[in-house]
Amino acid sequence: MSLPLFETEAQPPEIIDKGAVLLRGFAAASELRWMGAVQALQAHAAFRVMQVPGGKSMSVAITNAGDWGWISDVNGYRYSAVDPLTDKPWPAIPVFLHEQAVAAAASAGYxxxxxxxxxxxxxxxxxxxxxxxxxxEADFAAPIVSVSLGLPCTFLWGGLARQNPVKRLVLTHGDVLVWGGPTRLVFHGVSPLKEGLHHLLGSERWNLTFRMAKRAL
Ligand SMILES: O=C(O)CCC(=O)C(=O)O
Ligand SMILES: [Fe+2]
Structure with missing residues (x-):
């Protein structure tokens, strides 16, 4: 067995639950391309804090890329083809990010x-x-591909019912979590982000969640 040269090198897939695979460090080798792409995207569609039904605000700031963007307002959650801030289509998913998300899904068995x-x-x-x-999403046959960049977080991995026990996973820069099939509708969340300083992203964590919103597998 040889040890990885760098802590950030991709590791063998870890099965964390049925249909759920953690690809540690998958995005680390191309971290600058990931970050550059997000920076370019947010110049077109800025991060913003959205309201949730009931009138409170989300804790995180969000934006979107792709044919469909997930949005929230007092009327509920849905996918929209246009950015409500500009009434223009969301920027396209950059080709490299799209390819990486497809490759991550394939490595996880999707x-x-x-x-x-x-x-x-x-x-x-x-x-x-x-x-x-x-x-x-219109169809739950496709998995979710979730990419972590920047500060580490504690990811909460629950079960198919809200009251099921929750496992805690630390997700770090470059990790990609893919879930689908029997756990496609699992409850999940993220604990409050701890203070820290990431060498590239400072005091932030970025998460990119790729989905098939309207298209079927
Ligand atoms: O930030 C994360 O790791 C999870 C994000 C998430 O669950 C979501 O956007 O639906
Ligand atoms: Fe989610």
Missing amino acids: PGFAPDACLINRYQPGTRMGLHRDQD
Whole structure:
């Protein structure tokens, strides 16, 4: 057995639950391309904090790329073809990011992934995401591909019912978590981000979530 040269090198896939695979460090080798792409995207579609039904605000700031962007307002959660801030289509998913998401899905046992939506979440210290499941997509046959950049977080991995026990996973820069099949509708969330300083992203964590929102597998 040889040890990886760098801590950030891709590691063998870890199965964390049925249908759920953690690809540690998958995006680390091309971290600058990932970060450059997000920086370019947010110049077209800025990060913003959206309201949730009931009138409160989300904790994280979000933006989107792709044919469909996930949005939230007082009326509910849905996918929209246009950015409500500009009424213009969301920027396209950059080709390299799309290819990487497809490759990550394939490595996790999900060939044929063709994401038409990429939600980008920006976390700052103290921000979090409550337990929820990704259920606004038209079809649940396709997996979710979730990429972590910047500060580490504690990811909450629950079960198919909200009250099921929750496992805690530390996700770090470059990790890609893919889930689908029997755990496609699992409850998950992110604990409040701890203070820290990442060498590239400072005090932020970015998460990119690739999904097939309207397209079927
Ligand atoms: O930030 C994360 O790792 C998870 C994000 C998430 O669950 C979502 O956007 O639906
Ligand atoms: Fe989610």
